[in-house]
Amino acid sequence: xxxxxALGAVAAVMLSxxxxxxxxxxxxxxxxSGSNAAFGEQFKKGAEQAVADxxxxxxxxGQKLVLQVGDDACDPKQAVAVANQLASDGAIFxxxxxxxxxxIPASSVYNENGMLQITPASTNPALTDAAAAKGWDDIYRTCxxxxxxxxxxxxxxxxxxxxxxxxxxxxxxxxxxxxxDETRAAANAAGLKEVIDESITAGDKDFAALISKLKQAKVxxxxxGGYQTExxxxxxxxKEQGLQAVLIGGDSMATQDFWQITGPAGEGTLFTFAPDPQxxxxxxxxxDSFKKAGYEPEGYTLYTYAAVQVFxxxxxxxxxxxxxxxxxxxxxxxxxxVIGPIKYDSKGDITQTGYVMWVWHDxxxxxx
Numbered sequence: 001x002x003x004x005x006a007l008g009a010v011a012a013v014m015l016s017x018x019x020x021x022x023x024x025x026x027x028x029x030x031x032x033s034g035s036n037a038a039f040g041e042q043f044k045k046g047a048e049q050a051v052a053d054x055x056x057x058x059x060x061x062g063q064k065l066v067l068q069v070g071d072d073a074c075d076p077k078q079a080v081a082v083a084n085q086l087a088s089d090g091a092i093f094x095x096x097x098x099x100x101x102x103x104i105p106a107s108s109v110y111n112e113n114g115m116l117q118i119t120p121a122s123t124n125p126a127l128t129d130a131a132a133a134k135g136w137d138d139i140y141r142t143c144x145x146x147x148x149x150x151x152x153x154x155x156x157x158x159x160x161x162x163x164x165x166x167x168x169x170x171x172x173x174x175x176x177x178x179x180x181d182e183t184r185a186a187a188n189a190a191g192l193k194e195v196i197d198e199s200i201t202a203g204d205k206d207f208a209a210l211i212s213k214l215k216q217a218k219v220x221x222x223x224x225g226g227y228q229t230e231x232x233x234x235x236x237x238x239k240e241q242g243l244q245a246v247l248i249g250g251d252s253m254a255t256q257d258f259w260q261i262t263g264p265a266g267e268g269t270l271f272t273f274a275p276d277p278q279x280x281x282x283x284x285x286x287x288d289s290f291k292k293a294g295y296e297p298e299g300y301t302l303y304t305y306a307a308v309q310v311f312x313x314x315x316x317x318x319x320x321x322x323x324x325x326x327x328x329x330x331x332x333x334x335x336x337x338v339i340g341p342i343k344y345d346s347k348g349d350i351t352q353t354g355y356v357m358w359v360w361h362d363x364x365x366x367x368x
Contacts, residue, residue: 154186180225
């Protein structure tokens with residue numbers, strides 16, 4: 001009997017030790033399906049690699065990270081449902097979402113549940129501006145903002161197309177319209193005035209009427225605020241109808257999906273994005289690991305990896321995964337990440353941002 005009791009006591013100690021070192025649940029959320037699924041894959045790959053690398057080094061605070069994946073399909077209602085499910089499942093941190101129209105409504109759920117949200121890609125200024133106005137302290141980015149991105153695109157338009165007819169087209173989304181508005185404001189301030197200002201509906205496939213209008217106005221440049229699918233269709237159909245205007249867009253075009261739609265018609269298309277994170281010395285080992293596995297870490301792959309790094313470093317410095325403890329660390333720390341050092345301002349935006357022009361050439365996109 002004594003032997004049985006002793007065995008039971010040992011088992012109880014082992015179980016209690018296991019419970020004390022329970023796994024830490026985190027999540028990545030984005031469009032794992034739908035027209036923006038390519039970006040969902042970037043998110044998933046980046047988060048999975050970051051978790052694997054951290055766990056190989058002992059996890060966070062001696063505990064293993066367990067990654068959950070949420071698919072919002074870039075739909076606001078689905079994003080809220082995903083956020084609620086992740087909260088119910090016990091996730092304490094979410095790297096997400098991709099579309100600003102998903103991140104903004106989901107942020108309310110995360111705030112209500114005391115969860116840290118770091119988006120690798122949602123660039124609409126309203127995400128952090130509105131949160132700061134409400135006194136929230138749980139929302140951060142590893143990417144820049146559209147008011148910064150728009151200044152670069154607007155300046156480029158003004159420098160290269162002054163006195164020439166240009167058009168602005170947006171898809172009415174939080175991301176697309178917001179980016180087009182910021183770019184238009186910057187271009188107008190530099191003395192460039194558009195001859196056409198139009199909106200489309202995301203999901204449309206036929207842009208013949210729009211292109212006819214652009215041809216009639218003899219536009220030489222089209223600034224498009226929206227996602228890669230519609231951008232690709234506009235470019236391809238414009239070339240088919242004999243319109244040679246260059247299309248300039250935003251960071252959503254940093255995916256091979258764009259060229260798969262346009263083919264050679266996409267040659268010379270421009271877009272704004274942050275400087276190539278793969279050029280960062282801090283990213284070399286991670287990039288090599290991705291490429292060895294046969295995956296090209298394009299677009300927001302490394303930004304998602306960095307989001308997980310920021311969470312892990314904040315928790316380590318705070319010696320806690322409680323939001324209030326991590327918030328203090330988030331504002332007191334310069335984080336070493338694969339995309340370079342990250343430091344946050346009072347709103348949760350990164351203090352050192354920068355956008356540059358990228359160009360599509362021969363099926364690949366590269367920094368100009």
